[in-house]
Each structure stands twice: as structure tokens, then as C-alpha cells.
Amino acid sequence: MTFTPPIDTPEDGFGPRRVAQGLRTQGRVVIALMLREMRLRSVHSRLSYLLALVEPILQLAMIMGIFSIIGRRPDFGTSLLLFLGTGILPFFLFTHVSGRTTGAIRASGLVRALAPIQPLDIMLARALLETATLLIVAVLLFTAIYAMGIPEAIPIRPLLAIEGFAATALLAISVGLINGVIGAFFRLWAVVYGVLSRSLIFLSGVFFVPDFMPPQIRYWLSWNPLLHGLEWFRSGFYLTYPTLTLDKGYLLGFGLAALLIGLALERVFRARLI
Amino acid sequence: MMAVEMSDIAKTFRAAHGARRVFEHLDAAFPCRASVGILGPRGAGKSTLIRLIGGSTLPDRGRIRRRGTVSPPVANTQAYHAALTGRENLHFVARVNGFDGDAATRFVADFAQMGEEIDRPLSSYTRERRSRFLFAASYALPFDIFLADEALFGGSGAFRTRCAELVQARREHATLIFTTRSPQMLRRFADIGAVLHEGRLHMFERIGDAIRLFRAIDDGAPPDTGDEDEDEEERLAEEPFGPLA
Numbered sequence: 001m002t003f004t005p006p007i008d009t010p011e012d013g014f015g016p017r018r019v020a021q022g023l024r025t026q027g028r029v030v031i032a033l034m035l036r037e038m039r040l041r042s043v044h045s046r047l048s049y050l051l052a053l054v055e056p057i058l059q060l061a062m063i064m065g066i067f068s069i070i071g072r073r074p075d076f077g078t079s080l081l082l083f084l085g086t087g088i089l090p091f092f093l094f095t096h097v098s099g100r101t102t103g104a105i106r107a108s109g110l111v112r113a114l115a116p117i118q119p120l121d122i123m124l125a126r127a128l129l130e131t132a133t134l135l136i137v138a139v140l141l142f143t144a145i146y147a148m149g150i151p152e153a154i155p156i157r158p159l160l161a162i163e164g165f166a167a168t169a170l171l172a173i174s175v176g177l178i179n180g181v182i183g184a185f186f187r188l189w190a191v192v193y194g195v196l197s198r199s200l201i202f203l204s205g206v207f208f209v210p211d212f213m214p215p216q217i218r219y220w221l222s223w224n225p226l227l228h229g230l231e232w233f234r235s236g237f238y239l240t241y242p243t244l245t246l247d248k249g250y251l252l253g254f255g256l257a258a259l260l261i262g263l264a265l266e267r268v269f270r271a272r273l274i
Numbered sequence: 275m276m277a278v279e280m281s282d283i284a285k286t287f288r289a290a291h292g293a294r295r296v297f298e299h300l301d302a303a304f305p306c307r308a309s310v311g312i313l314g315p316r317g318a319g320k321s322t323l324i325r326l327i328g329g330s331t332l333p334d335r336g337r338i339r340r341r342g343t344v345s346p347p348v349a350n351t352q353a354y355h356a357a358l359t360g361r362e363n364l365h366f367v368a369r370v371n372g373f374d375g376d377a378a379t380r381f382v383a384d385f386a387q388m389g390e391e392i393d394r395p396l397s398s399y400t401r402e403r404r405s406r407f408l409f410a411a412s413y414a415l416p417f418d419i420f421l422a423d424e425a426l427f428g429g430s431g432a433f434r435t436r437c438a439e440l441v442q443a444r445r446e447h448a449t450l451i452f453t454t455r456s457p458q459m460l461r462r463f464a465d466i467g468a469v470l471h472e473g474r475l476h477m478f479e480r481i482g483d484a485i486r487l488f489r490a491i492d493d494g495a496p497p498d499t500g501d502e503d504e505d506e507e508e509r510l511a512e513e514p515f516g517p518l519a
Contacts, residue, residue, distance in 0.1 A: 028370070028372055031369070032369035032370045035369070036355070036358075036362075039362060040357065040358070110352070110353065112329060113330070114367060114370050114371070115328060115329045115340075115344045116370055116371060270332065
């Protein structure tokens with residue numbers, strides 16, 4: 001006889017073994033949901049998942065095209081492509097992960113269809129799948145830039161780039177959880193948030209180096225946590241990139257606080273999440 | 275050992291025209307490896323009770339303690355996606371519960387005589403095929419507790435008979451909790467009879483006592499004679515498979 005209590009079973013005891021068992025169940029459920037989600041994205045056409053990979057690259061190409069026509073120089077380094085690429089990737093990571101989690105619960109149609117699946121699992125599955133997708137996009141994008149003859153596309157301090165990516169992912173998933181709960185109540189939130197988060201592209205240092213800004217503007221910009229994620233990630237590619245504005249503690253603190261708020265919201269509204 | 279214990283459950287539904295209190299102080303316990311048939315008139319809260327046990331509705335107050343894995347209600351389509359094939363849907367449900375998806379698929383293909391259709395999207399199934407798939411899939415995984423709301427078995431012809439035998443076989447090894455409005459079903463499938471009335475669950479060791487109480491409550495109850503396990507699985511067969519892609 002197998003014994004796997006659903007998550008909400010009040011337990012007889014509490015100890016590391018029960019926590020490990022709970023984590024194993026949750027991992028199993030999240031992976032099952034991720035596989036299903038991936039499969040469902042390629043229902044209409046086998047190309048649709050590939051398109052999700054190519055989309056950020058196409059958007060970058062478009063911005064590149066506009067910038068080269070108006071003859072803009074990169075704010076830092078010699079390659080405009082790399083400068084924009086290192087900025088746009090963390091930006092996409094944030095907007096895609098936190099944005100797509102907004103409609104996760106309703107889109108899955110799975111809330112309480114099976115005892116082990118909780119709303120949190122559905123949101124996590126989508127956020128993690130999107131993060132994994134953006135990781136693949138990152139590898140593709142920088143390989144492509146490298147292949148175009150820009151050797152700096154291989155990060156000179158890889159650890160910094162990876163840390164920056166991970167910290168931005170934490171921020172994105174946490175904000176995504178909050179969005180997921182709000183989105184379960186207000187359908188319109190997905191649209192509102194989409195507009196708001198996209199406007200962050202001008203405030204996050206995708207097109208400029210924050211340290212080169214006037215101090216007053218720099219101060220206001222520094223409240224944006226995504227800007228710090230971008231700085232962190234970018235500093236992995238340039239040896240001499242100025243990181244006076246970068247405050248890693250603020251980004252991580254913001255991410256953790258958002259995570260706690262997201263988890264708390266999910267717990268409070270669990271019975272009403274549809 | 276109790277498979278499911280419910281203590282002091284309260285449940286209210288917020289509807290457009292005011293709240294409707296289904297349970298105020300419901301207590302119930304369902305023993306392991308026993309089959310409990312729950313009788314109740316329309317609107318007594320049978321479906322709500324099954325949903326509470328299965329966790330698809332959360333109570334406003336009170337605790338529900340389950341020992342072992344709980345199946346979704348028999349023939350429930352919520353976990354399935356119409357655009358996915360039978361095999362993919364089975365693998366998903368098996369994976370979520372930590373069971374062997376291949377074994378489940380083999381069982382369903384064999385039991386429902388599906389052949390290659392198991393690899394076609396559910397949306398392409400005919401009505402009969404769909405209902406066979408649903409019932410076979412409901413009993414394909416080794417859950418500890420099986421739940422059924424009205425529909426316990428279904429299909430037509432020889433499949434219907436085999437399906438009823440399958441339910442009897444599962445009863446041997448697992449806990450079965452089902453609701454019905456037919457005393458005949460209680461006699462066939464239950465070890466313990468229960469009647470849900472005015473927010474209380476009355477349990478009886480003898481099926482006959484449960485049926486007698488049910489008759490006293492429900493004037494419109496069908497007579498105890500004749501074969502009337504026709505139940506409402508037709509209603510379920512009409513339901514589409516979850517959201518269409």
C-alpha cells in the first residue's frame with residue numbers, strides 16, 4: 001500500500017522526514033504540471049514552443065535595427081548589440097515570468113481537480129517553466145552574438161552573470177506569485193500589469209548605464225529592483241562596468257519580501273482561488 | 275483505522291441570491307477498506323460532501339483528515355485536457371499522484387478495448403468511447419480511497435457489466451465512498467449505509483436501516499424493486515473535457 005497524504009493532511013508528527021516527503025510530493029506535482037504545460041503549448045503547431053524561444057531575440061533585433069538607423073552609440077563597451085542584449089535579457093526574464101504567472105491558475109483549469117495539486121503548484125510550475133525557457137533563450141542569444149564576431153558575449157565573470165540571472169529570477173517568480181493571486185480575482189490585471197511592466201524597459205537601464213545618470217535621477221531609478229538585477233547581470237560581461245548604483249542586498253531583500261507576500265496571499269485566499 | 279475523518283465541518287456557498295449554508299457542524303468518519311454508500315434527497319449536499327472529502331472544495335471551518343491517496347470523483351473530467359491524447363492525460367494524472375503511468379495506460383487500453391485510439395486526442399472520441407475511457411481511467415490507478423458522485427460505473431452492453439465487476443474488485447482493496455439516490459445501488463455496492471439529511475450524516479451497519487430512513491425522508495424515492503442502476507452517468511457523458519485548447 002502506498003501512503004502519500006495530500007498536502008493539506010494534518011500530520012501526526014512533524015520532523016525532517018515529513019518535510020522531505022512533502023517536498024518530494026510538491027516536486028513531483030510541479031514537474032508533472034511543467035511537462036503538461038510544455039505539451040499544451042505545442043498543441044496547435046510544433047513550432048509554437050520554438051517561437052517562444054525566438055520572440056525575445058526578434059524583439060532585440062528590432063530595437064537593434066531602430067538604434068542603428070538613428071546611429072546610436074553604446075553607452076558602454078564597443079558593441080551596441082551586446083550592450084542591449086545584456087540589458088534586454090534580464091528585462092525579458094522579469095516581464096515574461098511575472099507576467100505569464102498572472103493567468104496561470106485560470107488557464108490551467110486544474111484547480112482542485114486532483115487532490116495533490118494546489119494553486120501554488122500551478123503558479124510555480126508556470127513560473128519555473130518560463131524561467132527555464134529564458135535560460136535557454138539566454139544561451140541562444142549570447143551564442144548568436146558571439147557567432148557574429150563579438151567575443152565579449154562570453155561573460156568574463158560568469159559567476160556574476162549567473163548570480164544576476166538567479167536574483168532577477170527570484171524577483172520575477174516572487175512578483176509572479178503576487179500577480180497570480182491578484183489575477184485569479186481580476187481578469188483585467190493581466191492587461192494592466194502587462195502595460196506597467198513593459199514600461200519598465202525605460203526605467204531599468206536597458207538603454208543606458210545608471211551610473212552615468214545625474215545623481216538625482218540615479219537616486220530615483222535606484223528604487224526599481226529590476227534595475228539592480230540588470231546591473232548585476234551586466235557586470236558579469238564587462239570587467240570595468242561601473243556598479244556604484246548596484247545594491248545586491250536591496251534586490252534580494254525585495255525579492256524575498258515579495259516571495260513572503262506572495263505566499264501569504266496564496267494562503268489567505270486559498271479557498272477562493274478559482 | 276479511519277480512512278477519512280471529518281470533524282466540525284462548516285460550509286457555506288455564496289450565491290447571487292444570498293448565502294446557502296450546507297453544513298453547520300458535520301462530523302463523519304469513514305473506515306478503511308469499507309464501502310460506504312450515501313443516500314440523500316436532492317439538495318442534501320451529497321456532491322458537496324464528496325467534494326469536501328476529495329479536497330476540491332475547502333471547508334469554511336473544521337478539519338478533514340485523510341489517510342492515503344484520494345481519487346478524483348469517478349468519471350470526473352476536470353483533470354483531463356481535450357487536446358491531449360488519452361495516454362498523455364493518464365500519464366499526467368499518474369505522475370501527479372506518484373503512480374506508474376504506463377501500467378495505467380495499458381490497463382485502460384486493455385479494459386476499454388481502445389487499441390490505437392489511446393494515442394488520439396480526447397476531443398476526437400465518440401460518446402461511447404469517451405464514457406468507456408472515463409470509467410476505465412477512474413479505476414486504473416491504485417488509489418487508497420475512491421470517490422464517486424452518483425456515477426459509479428457506466429458505458430453500455432458488455433462493458434457496463436465488466437465495469438460493475440471492476441468496481442466490486444476495487445472494493446476489496448480500497449475504501450469506496452459514493453453517493454446515490456438509488457437504494458438498489460446501496461445493496462449492490464455498499465458495506466455501510468449512510469443517509470445525509472439536514473446537514474447530518476447518519477451511518478448504519480445494516481444497509482436496510484439506511485434505506486428505511488431514506489424512504490421516510492424522501493417521499494419521491496424510487497421503489498426498491500427492479501433494476502434501476504441507470505443513474506446519472508448519461509449526464510456526465512455530455513460534459514466536455516475541461517477547457518478546449
